[in-house]
Amino acid sequence: MPEGPTLFILQEETTRFVGQHIVSAEGNTTAIDPRELVGQPILSLQAWGKHFIIELPTMALRIHFLLFGSYQIDAHKEGRFKRLGLNMEDGGELNFYACSVKEIDADLDAVYDWSANVMSDTWNPANALKKMRASPDTLVCDALLDQDIFAGVGNIIKNEVLFRIRVHPLSTVGALSAPKLRQMVAEARTYSFDFLRWKKLFVLKANWLAHAKTICPRCNIPFSKGKFGKTQRRAFFCENCQKRYH
DNA sequence: GAAAATGTTATCAT
DNA sequence: TATGATAACATTTT
Numbered sequence: 001m002p003e004g005p006t007l008f009i010l011q012e013e014t015t016r017f018v019g020q021h022i023v024s025a026e027g028n029t030t031a032i033d034p035r036e037l038v039g040q041p042i043l044s045l046q047a048w049g050k051h052f053i054i055e056l057p058t059m060a061l062r063i064h065f066l067l068f069g070s071y072q073i074d075a076h077k078e079g080r081f082k083r084l085g086l087n088m089e090d091g092g093e094l095n096f097y098a099c100s101v102k103e104i105d106a107d108l109d110a111v112y113d114w115s116a117n118v119m120s121d122t123w124n125p126a127n128a129l130k131k132m133r134a135s136p137d138t139l140v141c142d143a144l145l146d147q148d149i150f151a152g153v154g155n156i157i158k159n160e161v162l163f164r165i166r167v168h169p170l171s172t173v174g175a176l177s178a179p180k181l182r183q184m185v186a187e188a189r190t191y192s193f194d195f196l197r198w199k200k201l202f203v204l205k206a207n208w209l210a211h212a213k214t215i216c217p218r219c220n221i222p223f224s225k226g227k228f229g230k231t232q233r234r235a236f237f238c239e240n241c242q243k244r245y246h
Numbered sequence: 247g248a249a250a251a252t253g254t255t256a257t258c259a260t
Numbered sequence: 261t262a263t264g265a266t267a268a269c270a271t272t273t274t
Contacts, residue, residue, distance in 0.1 A: 003252050050253075066253045068271040080271095098270050100254075147254095154252050211252090230264095234251080 002065045004152020005196035007047035008119045013073055014045050020088045027084035029101040048117050049151025060104040069099030116151040118192050125185045136174020142229040143173050150188050155233045156211045157195060161187045162237060163210035168244035169228050169235040175245035210236045
């Protein structure tokens with residue numbers, strides 16, 4: 001379900017709810033009592049990386065879909081418990097399933113670094129470079145998945161970006177030249193918007209060049225596979241055309 | 247039907 | 261204390 005572009009779509013699809021009051025709420029979340037939400041207006045609905053933030057007068061909620069979460073707008077799933085369901089004053093519904101719900105206590109600006117959100121106008125590539133320069137031994141595969149640096153980048157985007165810029169996932173950040181590192185940062189954003197466009201057209205998977213693929217489309221030789229880095233996520237890469245910098 | 251996967255976090259051990 | 265391994269969660273697809 002997730003990766004930043006998906007959350008971006010969710011945010012786009014729900015803008016009409018901003019300003020509306022919640023007329024009823026339900027769900028099996030233990031983070032909050034859904035009844036607390038009734039009567040409150042939605043102040044904002046925002047996406048930050050893979051987080052969906054619902055801002056209300058008395059609290060903010062963070063929805064995270066993890067690997068399996070899903071949502072329905074003006075519809076619901078049969079035979080599934082809602083983790084959280086909001087019924088709006090215009091009769092619309094916003095339902096979340098199999099996701100993590102968390103209440104955010106502190107001020108949103110204190111919790112979120114808006115410049116790290118790859119899909120946002122507030123994205124700041126210079127900040128990403130600065131964060132990476134602070135830990136040069138980090139593997140590029142870990143850096144791209146680091147939500148403090150590239151909020152919204154997930155495993156698919158990671159694999160596609162590294163293939164596009166011809167960098168081996170086990171390269172270290174510090175071994176990349178300055179232009180190469182800038183290219184990595186730029187491509188993280190560029191590919192995220194390609195992902196967004198393709199997902200909307202239902203052709204995302206058809207446009208994968210590396211992720212879950214077996215043959216390198218550039219070299220026509222088998223891709224290598226591995227589970228690398230702190231999170232041991234799948235890497236698909238070409239030993240021939242993706243250079244290992246270290 | 248087993249296994250794996252677009253992900254994170256809590257908990258326990260070192 | 262900090263880091264690291266492991267489990268836990270929950271759904272859909274192969």
